[in-house]
Amino acid sequence: MQSLSLLSLIVAAIFFVVASAAAQSTATSAVGTATSPSLTTTATIYPGVGKYKYAGCWNETTGYADAGGVRALGGQGWNMEAQNDMTPDMCLSFCSGSQYAGLEYSRECWCSPYISALSDKLSDQECNMACEGDASKVCGGRLTLTVYNLTLTTQNKAIGLTRSTGLAMVALGLAMAMVVFL
Numbered sequence: 001m002q003s004l005s006l007l008s009l010i011v012a013a014i015f016f017v018v019a020s021a022a023a024q025s026t027a028t029s030a031v032g033t034a035t036s037p038s039l040t041t042t043a044t045i046y047p048g049v050g051k052y053k054y055a056g057c058w059n060e061t062t063g064y065a066d067a068g069g070v071r072a073l074g075g076q077g078w079n080m081e082a083q084n085d086m087t088p089d090m091c092l093s094f095c096s097g098s099q100y101a102g103l104e105y106s107r108e109c110w111c112s113p114y115i116s117a118l119s120d121k122l123s124d125q126e127c128n129m130a131c132e133g134d135a136s137k138v139c140g141g142r143l144t145l146t147v148y149n150l151t152l153t154t155q156n157k158a159i160g161l162t163r164s165t166g167l168a169m170v171a172l173g174l175a176m177a178m179v180v181f182l
Helices: 001-023 088-094 169-180
Strands: 050-059 080-081 100-104 108-112 144-150
Touching: 001 169, 050 100, 080 088, 088 100, 088 108
Parallel strands: none
Antiparallel strands: 050 144, 080 108, 100 108, 100 144
């Protein structure tokens, strides 16, 4: 019975540490240019190419206190490419095989298997920055992402919109802690 109480105490402590870290963590978007991208009213949203289809304009989550610094497209295995000549085609090629590709701040390309559950679909007008490499196309905005979803045919087991709350990582951490302490 005493070992059960110790286990309960350990689990409670882990939850406290995870919750505290998530509440205090913040992150900022790395821009890397001296000039600010321009807002546009003439650029159009690229519909996608191949198996990547436009999935809407989504908000970034780095400023949310409950996000723990996790990005909207920050699932396990994410990566980012920032280029002064960024285009939607370049981003989709870079993210080849990732479930989601998203363009942000006219020059950033983010790849991820999930969209954060804290990210919401916005009006297309919220993604209002022209791409650095092709001013006729939209590449997200300030803290907004032009998101493309990798879709497959039903023969390939269609993949739709997948969102993550990040709870899987908390569960994995708890399981590892229990193995260590037992």
